[in-house]
Amino acid sequence: MDSLTFKNDKLFYIDQTQLPRREVVKECRGLDDGFRAIRRLEVRGAPLLGVFAAYCAYISTKGCRGTRRDFFRSLGRVVLRLKSSRPTAVNLFWALERIEMRAQLSRARTVTQIKQDVLKEAKKIHRQDRDLCRAMARYGEKLIKSGDQILTHCNAGFLATAGDGTALAVIYEAHRRKKKIKVYVDETRPLLQGARLTSWELTKRKVPAVLICDNMAASLMKEGKIDKVFVGADRITAGGDAANKIGTYGLAVLARFHKIPFYIVAPTTTFDLAIARGRDIPIEERDPSEVRTFLHKVQSAPGNIPAYNPAFDVTGHELITAIVTDRGIIRAPFAKNIRKVIQRTSLT
């Protein structure tokens, strides 16, 4: 089961909001479908958003029957709208820019040919994402030894990418190599990606897992039950500051206090070298009603109380032990080493 499938010129995806109760596959038929799927988090996970957005750009413009100029106007509109769906995930921007660039490079060709080139590029992004996951898994699993108890937050698994994931790919690889591990899963309020998605993935892959509420992690660390923390990232700056699901920063502080290594796992596509410092990363604020409810099904608080709902927080590089990427493990000094690794070869 893949989080996303492109088949017979159609784009299918698992509606992640219905997990773990039901495994529902939906088709994305165009821009409105795609925008809604991203906004509602039916499709989520920074790397998967890139792949999905690339295919969605193709699906949304393939029916365009005008001149070359009409096609480019349509593509521009599609890209702009998709970019506005989730401001923090840089992979989304990166993938859409690759699609636009590809189209521009083909602009001397017929509209039909340009569309085919756009599709080829989307498929390439898809294939590359799987390869990136494999590479991160291989580098990262070396950090895990048999007997480790690992804490993870949100979902950074096969539902978040086109491959095996980022942080979870590392865990799956260690498990595959028969290392004895146990994974504590933060439920990850408000939208419970840990409880709903990571628990479901680990159960499906038969990795020993224990679910906890986010506020229990500190206690486990104090009791010596956490050896390492592995999480994903939605955007990483040139200096190594990482935006990830709200709650990540707190875990990093707690890990530091308890002298526990704190690892970020993210493909090189997650780096945004145009941003120097974490405080300059735009943070998406979502509907406060997510905080007052449990997936909009049960209300927990009085309806009129204000709530604060940032979707992400930023962990400063000084709290990060290392960043596992598809090109190797990056350690401090981050600014220098990130520059070295990212510029070694071009991204595209």
Place this chain on the structure above:
Amino acid sequence: MDSLTFKNDKLFYIDQTQLPRREVVKECRGLDDGFRAIRRLEVRGAPLLGVFAAYCAYISTKGCRGTRRDFFRSLGRVVLRLKSSRPTAVNLFWALERIEMRAQLSRARTVTQIKQDVLKEAKKIHRQDRDLCRAMARYGEKLIKSGDQILTHCNAGFLATAGDGTALAVIYEAHRRKKKIKVYVDETRPLLQGARLTSWELTKRKVPAVLICDNMAASLMKEGKIDKVFVGADRITAGGDAANKIGTYGLAVLARFHKIPFYIVAPTTTFDLAIARGRDIPIEERDPSEVRTFLHKVQSAPGNIPAYNPAFDVTGHELITAIVTDRGIIRAPFAKNIRKVIQRTSLT
């Protein structure tokens, strides 16, 4: 509206599991009612548990029609059962021991007279709890200045005591004195006492409040939006280590990292001088299904995943800025200063 009322020889309480949706008052008619109300957290909050258990001991034995020996046997059974309901809250033990002691002191009198003495003692505990709240409020509010943004966890308000609360009593007093404050409320998973009870209380008392998920506190601290943390406690050791709702310890670590004062507010009845160190406090583990669900109404995780559900954690005294009690504010060195304050006068 009081969290608990004793009237016409009957014991009434607000069923807190139904808040904030409905304000339901229930009657406790005997031991089974009382035990169930405590176990299910219909009645909760360390100080309130003491008052409730004392009345419940009276209600559960007042119908006893035997000899003096029968009465004492019945009282012993009632006390033992009530003590087993929640192992961490020391006020429960303390109040029941006062009831037993009172009965013992009256053992030369008739059974009817002993019952009346037990009731008098319960009423005294009730009255004293209100006085303790008032005293804590007066001492604690001095720590708050106009403009403060305060973080609180769980519920330490008028629902948790027979008076205005512990941590929230301090906040209410500052608000009453027209200090301009804003309170951030941790929702407090898994049972959401912050979202359900604290939000409801603050809204009712018109104190500006903002609800957050537990994992957002670190981010707020980093952004400079939290000036002080105020929480209650369920048991405090002779050395000043404090057991409180799960998540409290993590907040204390985060507060330390961000150089934010961290205050515990608790009556002297919460101190358990028989215990020297926090690690010796028994911690209640509750049903894992509380973690996999939202109040048993919506399932969040796959049904078969193991979950960890400690109800409390322990914050070491080294992370506590001060403990606000009904007899003044205690600061480090805690062991010495606690001894001084607690032994100044006898508790009963």
